[in-house]
Amino acid sequence: MSGTDPVRSAGAAELFDAIGAGYQDAFGRPPMVDAAVRELIDVLPPSARVLDLGSGTGRPVAADLAAAGNRVTGIDVSAEMVRIAREQVPEAEFVHADVRQWHSDPASWDAVCAFFPFLQMPRADTETVLADVARWLVPGGRLALVTVPSDVEDVPVDFLGHLIRVTSFSADALVERVRATGLEVTATRSELFAPDKPGAEPEEHLLITARKPG
Template sequence: MASDSEAALRAYRRETQAAAFDCIGERYDEAFPHKDGQIEAGRWLAARLEPGAGVLDAGCGTGEPTARQLAEAGTRVLGIDISPVMLALARENVPEAEFREMDITDLGPGLGEFDAVVAFFSLLMLPRAQIPGALAGLHRVLRNGGLLALGMVEADVDDVPIPFLGVSVHVSGFFLEDLRRLAVRTGFEILEEHSRKYAPSSQQALPEIQQFLYCRKMP
């Protein structure tokens, strides 16, 4: 159980990260206009889901492109994010989906059970110590055999502040083999993995190597 000081630090960190993305707002999609890796992962999921399947978009941002792509494929999308500004944009961009203000580390049984989960670069925003628990939360809300599409940035860093579109955010990352090992240890079978070099259109964001794991929940 976390101490009062640990809980206060976690709450403060969540507030500062949320405030940073509130400031970024619509500039995020302008800086990252070609999300080919996310679109490919969304296409992979949509091809394996029945109409009406429930999908959790954990760290949905503005809803573009993933929540929109999966809603248009006929799934029931619930998007969660810690940024009220991002959520307002998502509700405008994808009115057919549902969106809630929620931290990815707070997933519990009350949220329901999903056929698939997507988490594109949301675990990136957590300290490494919190990532295994957040990944376990994604595992808990998936039905047995449910699918996870996970996106991270390859980097050997832990809770490092970086300048990002004019604000400071803290990020963590892993080498691919470490991310793969963490996913398997959490109870996922890795079905496919892909890496992409990505260069944002804004000079206020650094080039990166994006990692995508397509997984299935094991019993």
């Protein structure tokens, strides 16, 4: 955020271009994300095709999935995050794109990870992307979603020194949005997480896992 424009909020691309590797430093390996990735690795077939939405620096998610032998593609709206991820995880593929304008063939992914990509997205866009994910998954494919649940819409928040506007759903409302796509919700759980950053407030992390019938 520009020091001469203190009230203007940063969009997702601008925010993560500015934060870069600082995001990895502050958030490291959130336990809920770690657990979701381990669970995926345990159930995926060999050489599974995994799509990582909002792939960030590539660590830990794409790195761990690729190390387990999966074929990983990460998508991120930040060119800087994609640059870092390509350097850190050369065994995965990373695409600079906004998932809302990105297309994939139906039934082309064994799993989709969505770890915090929706928090700066209007609710209608989140619902559209979730429906896309359901189409993209193969029968029996898995969704692992982690977010900060809250019934808020376009609320200004300080995030690592940048003003952003956050939109989310309550836990129950997001579970219903996932079910509305036709996916079977297999588990939910939540816990508090404290970022490794002075002054950062603990936040709730919600994990939703789902499976495409078939």
